[in-house]
Amino acid sequence: MDNSDYDGIKRDISLTVHDIFENxxxxxxxxxxxxxxxxxxxxHAEQYIGPNDQLKVESISPHQDKHHEREQKLWRAVNELEAEQRFLRSEC
Structure with missing residues (x-):
């Protein structure tokens, strides 16, 4: 996984994760x-992943596609941000 891609996803969704916890x-x-x-x-996930039918990539095996790859990156970032929010809020 490209680190800059992952960092960009985290940056993009951090406010959404924070707002979900806050609300x-x-x-x-x-x-x-x-x-x-x-x-x-x-x-909110599809907003960041994109529609499934437009992300097919021929170079990836038939069992994987761009949608699945982006979904994995997104949920990895979400899980990390969720853990951070729980930690920060448990200290209050």
Missing amino acids: FEESNNRLPTLEEFRTLFDG
């Missing part, structure tokens, strides 16, 4: 569970 905590007086967070973020 959920404000509304519910608690942090979202892992499942709740992932459900909330899933609504």
Whole structure:
């Protein structure tokens, strides 16, 4: 994975992850569970990944495509940012 690509994804989604935590905590007086967070973020995921039918790449094996590659990068970054938010909010 290209590090600059991953860093760009993290930078792009960091505010979204922060806002999900902020809004959920404000509304519910608690942090979202892992499942709740992932459900909330899933609504934003396609915005960052792009539509599946336009990302096919012939050079990648038939079992993989550009959509899957981008989805993996996105969720790796999301998981890292989620962990950071949980850590920061647990110190409060």
